Every structure is written in structure tokens, then in C-alpha cells.
Amino acid sequence: MNKAVFLDRDGVINKEKKTYVKTIDDLEIFDNISSCIQKLKKNNFLVIVITNQSAIGRGLIDVEKLNEIHEEIQNHLAKSNTKIDAFYFCPHHPDENCLCRKPQPELIIKASNDYDIDLQSSWIIGDNDSDVLAGHNAGCKGIKTDNSNLPSAIEKILKN
Numbered sequence: 065m066n067k068a069v070f071l072d073r074d075g076v077i078n079k080e081k082k083t084y085v086k087t088i089d090d091l092e093i094f095d096n097i098s099s100c101i102q103k104l105k106k107n108n109f110l111v112i113v114i115t116n117q118s119a120i121g122r123g124l125i126d127v128e129k130l131n132e133i134h135e136e137i138q139n140h141l142a143k144s145n146t147k148i149d150a151f152y153f154c155p156h157h158p159d160e161n162c163l164c165r166k167p168q169p170e171l172i173i174k175a176s177n178d179y180d181i182d183l184q185s186s187w188i189i190g191d192n193d194s195d196v197l198a199g200h201n202a203g204c205k206g207i208k209t210d211n212s213n214l215p216s217a218i219e220k221i222l223k224n
């Protein structure tokens with residue numbers, strides 16, 4: 065079985081925007097993200113993004129636009145010969161009470177089935193309690209941090 069580090073997107077990979085990341089122009093990818101992902105992949109972790117994108121449910125962007133933004137992240141990583149293995153997103157408005165919005169574990173569980181991931185040896189990193197809670201609900205370990213402490217969170221995972 066595989067092991068994975070699940071990453072929250074906004075606040076971890078790119079700057080969180082109060083008005084949402086709606087276009088590639090809104091996307092500010094953090095400088096350290098390529099080296100962080102390289103390090104995880106070198107240590108045989110799959111890297112999978114799990115992100116709540118209520119901007120879709122709010123009617124601010126469509127799935128096509130979201131996919132473009134994720135492609136832009138991949139293009140950025142490709143310059144450093146690395147990549148994210150998959151993106152899973154919840155498109156729903158919080159009021160919809162869906163089963164896939166973090167802290168619900170559904171997207172993590174779906175990813176674990178799709179990629180044959182052993183959740184007990186996997187982690188989630190995110191900047192909200194709901195990220196860590198989603199991980200715990202799925203049966204993996206979690207670290208709450210924003211991008212500023214991402215390198216040390218990764219060190220902690222690799223030492224574990």
C-alpha cells in the first residue's frame with residue numbers, strides 16, 4: 065500500500081484570499097512549495113490536495129476555472145520536476161451540508177481507495193482545525209500549520 069501526505073490548498077500551497085482564488089491572477093503560490101513537495105515525493109509519499117472550494121457553490125467560479133487554477137499549480141511545480149498526484153475538491157456551499165466538505169473525511173477516503181493508500185501511515189497538513197479533523201475522521205494523522213511552518217511539519221513527518 066501507499067502512504068500519502070494530504071495537503072490543504074489555500075494557506076498551505078497558495079495564499080488564502082478573502083475574496084477567493086477565482087482566476088490564475090489571484091493565485092499566489094508560496095516559494096517553498098516546490099521543494100516541500102519534492103522532499104515528500106523523494107520519501108515515497110503521494111502528495112494529494114484536499115480542498116474545500118465553496119467558491120463554486122457560491123457561484124463565483126466554475127469547475128473548469130478551478131481545474132485551470134490547479135493546472136497552473138502543476139505547471140509551476142513542473143519547473144522543478146515535481147507534481148501533485150491528485151486534486152480532490154468539495155464544490156459545495158457550507159449550507160448544503162454535503163458529505164465531502166472538510167471536516168468530513170469523504171474526499172480523503174475516496175483518495176485512499178483510488179490510490180491504495182494506508183491511512184494509518186498518512187498525514188494531512190492544513191491551516192484550519194477542520195483540516196486536521198478531516199484527517200482524524202479518516203484515520204490519518206494531522207498537523208495544523210499554514211505555509212510558514214510547512215517545512216518543519218514535513219521534517220516531523222519524515223522523522224516519524
Ligand SMILES: [Mg+2]
Nearest residue numbers: 072074075191
Ligand atoms: Mg486552508
Ligand SMILES: [Zn+2]
Nearest residue numbers: 154162164165
Ligand atoms: Zn462537498
